[in-house]
Amino acid sequence: MSEICIIDYGHGNIASIYYALHNIGANIQVSNSFSDIKKSDKLILPGVGSYRSGFDALKKNNLDDILTEVVMFKKKPILGICLGMQLMFSHSEEGDSEGLNWLNGKIEKIKVKSREKLPHIGWNTVTDLKTNSIVPHENGELLSEYYFVHSYAFQERNEIVTHWCNYGYGFAASIESENIFGMQFHPEKSHRAGIKILSNFLKL
Amino acid sequence: MLKKRVIPVLLSKDGVIVRSRKFSLHQTTGNYLEQVKRYIEWGADEIIYLDISRKNESYFSDNYQTIGSRTSGAKIENITSFEDIIRTIAKNCDVPLTIGGRIEKIDDAENLLKIGADKIMVNSLLHKNFPEVQSIIYKYGSQCVVAGIDVKRVDNDWRVFHSFGKIDSGLSINEFIPLLENIKVGELLIQSIDRDGSGNGFDLDLAKRVQNLTNLPIIFLGGAGREKDFLDLVDVNNETAIAAANFFHFSELSIYKLKKYLSSNNVNIRII
Numbered sequence: 001m002s003e004i005c006i007i008d009y010g011h012g013n014i015a016s017i018y019y020a021l022h023n024i025g026a027n028i029q030v031s032n033s034f035s036d037i038k039k040s041d042k043l044i045l046p047g048v049g050s051y052r053s054g055f056d057a058l059k060k061n062n063l064d065d066i067l068t069e070v071v072m073f074k075k076k077p078i079l080g081i082c083l084g085m086q087l088m089f090s091h092s093e094e095g096d097s098e099g100l101n102w103l104n105g106k107i108e109k110i111k112v113k114s115r116e117k118l119p120h121i122g123w124n125t126v127t128d129l130k131t132n133s134i135v136p137h138e139n140g141e142l143l144s145e146y147y148f149v150h151s152y153a154f155q156e157r158n159e160i161v162t163h164w165c166n167y168g169y170g171f172a173a174s175i176e177s178e179n180i181f182g183m184q185f186h187p188e189k190s191h192r193a194g195i196k197i198l199s200n201f202l203k204l
Numbered sequence: 205m206l207k208k209r210v211i212p213v214l215l216s217k218d219g220v221i222v223r224s225r226k227f228s229l230h231q232t233t234g235n236y237l238e239q240v241k242r243y244i245e246w247g248a249d250e251i252i253y254l255d256i257s258r259k260n261e262s263y264f265s266d267n268y269q270t271i272g273s274r275t276s277g278a279k280i281e282n283i284t285s286f287e288d289i290i291r292t293i294a295k296n297c298d299v300p301l302t303i304g305g306r307i308e309k310i311d312d313a314e315n316l317l318k319i320g321a322d323k324i325m326v327n328s329l330l331h332k333n334f335p336e337v338q339s340i341i342y343k344y345g346s347q348c349v350v351a352g353i354d355v356k357r358v359d360n361d362w363r364v365f366h367s368f369g370k371i372d373s374g375l376s377i378n379e380f381i382p383l384l385e386n387i388k389v390g391e392l393l394i395q396s397i398d399r400d401g402s403g404n405g406f407d408l409d410l411a412k413r414v415q416n417l418t419n420l421p422i423i424f425l426g427g428a429g430r431e432k433d434f435l436d437l438v439d440v441n442n443e444t445a446i447a448a449a450n451f452f453h454f455s456e457l458s459i460y461k462l463k464k465y466l467s468s469n470n471v472n473i474r475i476i
Contacts, residue, residue, distance in 0.1 A: 013348075015320040019295045049345035116206075117443070119347055119390055121421045123207040123249055123474045145207060145474050147249075147300060149347045149390075167206060189300045189322060191244065191476065 004202065005029040005040035009063055011054045011083065012046025013188075020188035024199045032061050037070055042201065047083025051107065051152065052095025054083050064100060072102055075179045079134075079201050082150060085175065085182030094152050102180060103160060107152050112168040119151045124165055124185075126173040132162035134181055134200040135174055136193070144193045146173070146185035153184055207474040208438070209249040209445035210463060211423060212452040214239060216255045216289070216305075223450045224256070225401030227354075227369035240293050243452065246459035247476045251297055252393070252423075252447065253290070254325065255305030256368065261286060287319055294320020302350055304393075308333075313340045317348065325393060327352030328366040330384070331373050338387050346390040350423070353380060355410065356397045362410055369397045377410075381418050389420070393447070396426035401450055403429025411441040423447050431465045438471055 006017055008030050021028050021044075029036050037043065045067070047054055058064045070076045080088050089099045092107035099107070110120055123145040153171030157164065163173040165184070175182040181201065187194035214236055215222050221239065222230040240251055283289060290303055303316050304325030313324045326337055330351060341349050354369050355362040355377055362377040373380070377394075384392065394414060396407040406427045414422060424441070428434060428448040437446060452458045467473045 013317065013322055015294060015318060016301075016322055019320060020298055023295075023298075048347060049343070053343075115443075117419055117421050119421065120206070121347070121391060122209050122445070125205060125207075144476070149300070151346075186300075189298060191298050195298055 002041040002202070003027045003029060003039070004042045004044060005031055005037055006044045006046060007037070007063065007067070007084075008032045009054070009057045009061055011049050011057050012081075013048050013186075014046060016186075017044060017046050017081070017188045020195060020198055021202075024195060024202065026198075026202055032063060034062075034066050037066055041076070042204070043067070043070070043076055043078040045078060045080040045084035045087065047081060047085075047087060049083060050095055051083065051086060051092040051099070052097040054087055055097050055099060058087065058100070068100060068102070071180065077179045077201070077204050078181065079198075080180070080182040081188070082184060082186060085184055086152065086154065088180060088182055089154060092152060103175070103177060103182075105154055105156055105158065107154055109151060110153050110168045110171060111155065116168055119149055120153075120167050121149045123147055123190075124167060124173075126163040126165050126185075128162075129157070129164050130162045130176075132174050132176045132181070134176075134197050134204065135163065136196040136200060146183075146187070146190040146194060148173075148185045150184060205472055207249070207472055208442075208466070209423070210247070210459060210466075210473065211250045211252055211445055211447040212243045212248050212459060213252045213254060213425060213447050213449040215449055216253065216257070218257050218259065219286075219289070222256075223401065223453060227397050227400055229401070230256075236289065237292055237296065239453070241296055243459060244297065244299055246457055247463050247474065248299060248459050249445075249474060250300040250302065251293070252302045252304065252325070253293060255286060255303075257305070258368070287315070290316060290321065291319045304350070304352060309336055310339050310343065313344065317344060321348075323348045323350050323390070325350040325352050327354065331366045331371070334383075334387070337389075341388055346388045349389050350391045350393050351384045351389040352393045352395065353377065353384075354395050354397050357407075357410075362413065365397060377414065378417060381414075381420075385418060385420060391421045391423060392418070393423045393425060394444075399427030402427055403450070405429060405433040406437045408436060408440045411437055411444065415441045415443065421445065425449070431462055434462060434466060435469055435471070438466070
């Protein structure tokens with residue numbers, strides 16, 4: 001069976017992702033070593049906390065170079081979750097930090113219209129812009145809501161954005177670009193709809 | 205559109221789930237794992253698990269042996285500590301899980317996050333060691349720290365209490381919340397001690413008071429006794445998440461039915 005590696009750089013809710021994958025029968029590694037990352041078939045880049053400390057932690061473990069090689073050159077499928085997705089972009093306003101730069105664009109604080117609270121916490125609906133290969137539909141309808149918790153997001157509606165969330169002026173809820181998948185929400189904490197995403201990613 | 209969150213709270217004392225009244229009377233109720241699974245099936249948007257044990261764990265380790273046999277007969281294996289409980293719940297929890305109680309230093313928070321908490325709730329620590337809370341937020345981010353605020357009505361104001369509602373901090377809720385905003389906690393869990401376990405409805409004056417006090421997300425707890433109480437809360441403050449402990453515990457499909465009820469009254473809710 002194919003093996004999935006959760007990248008451990010000290011900034012993820014690793015236990016939650018591990019349990020969710022374990023419950024759907026995945027063969028899981030939790031690691032930050034080059035050999036584990038190289039030999040696994042798929043990767044998950046988790047992430048909670050601040051952008052700068054997250055990116056610094058990746059760099060400290062040389063994970064920026066290792067991951068760039070397996071993702072950008074070896075084209076291994078990777079799923080970035082929350083901060084993990086944000087780190088795939090070039091830059092973030094949060095801590096004025098550079099990112100992995102696999103995807104063009106910058107992460108900015110969510111622009112709110114009036115009374116919307118930040119962080120954006122809770123279950124929100126998302127809108128289909130394009131098909132995402134791992135986000136499930138039932139009878140052509142997008143499945144329910146997903147759980148978000150964040151203050152920053154990618155707010156440009158460009159060609160890699162597959163789902164849009166209308167909070168404030170709106171932001172990317174999911175992205176897909178070749179072998180790179182990203183979810184701003186937490187599939188591992190989004191009950192059935194979210195677990196389905198993880199299981200679709202496993203089946204890729 | 206962002207849905208209103210409905211959050212059941214489980215109270216654990218000396219290793220067993222209890223119901224609480226005015227922070228003092230506690231009755232044993234049942235099996236936490238079965239309860240968590242049911243809540244999630246019924247559509248709980250998150251789970252909050254609070255440990256309110258007063259004593260050191262060594263005094264009640266025997267209780268762990270009996271967990272699971274109490275209501276359903278489904279025995280849970282290998283529970284010998286608080287951490288085992290959290291791990292067991294986390295494994296079965298595909299919605300966000302907040303753990304509170306007994307967090308005295310950053311290592312405690314780290315440990316809980318490592319075994320499966322998505323967020324931690326601090327309460328007394330805010331009063332006893334504020335810098336430690338700042339360190340937790342700095343290291344793990346605002347999104348994983350919920351500040352617990354227990355309040356009692358005193359002289360037409362709301363005073364913040366801590367240490368199981370026993371110690372008066374001397375601060376009013378108006379004075380306390382800005383301090384929490386400064387250190388960037390992620391959310392507030394505001395609980396009315398007067399209403400705890402009463403079933404007399406939420407403290408609506410308090411709900412009105414906190415509405416314009418902060419831009420932080422608020423979870424409101426204490427007093428729910430009927431479905432209508434939740435609607436009354438939404439009517440005076442449509443921004444808070446709504447939480448309850450006893451109310452959800454004692455009736456079959458409680459969360460599912462409440463969500464149907466709220467939804468039919470035009471509250472924007474996640475129905476599964």
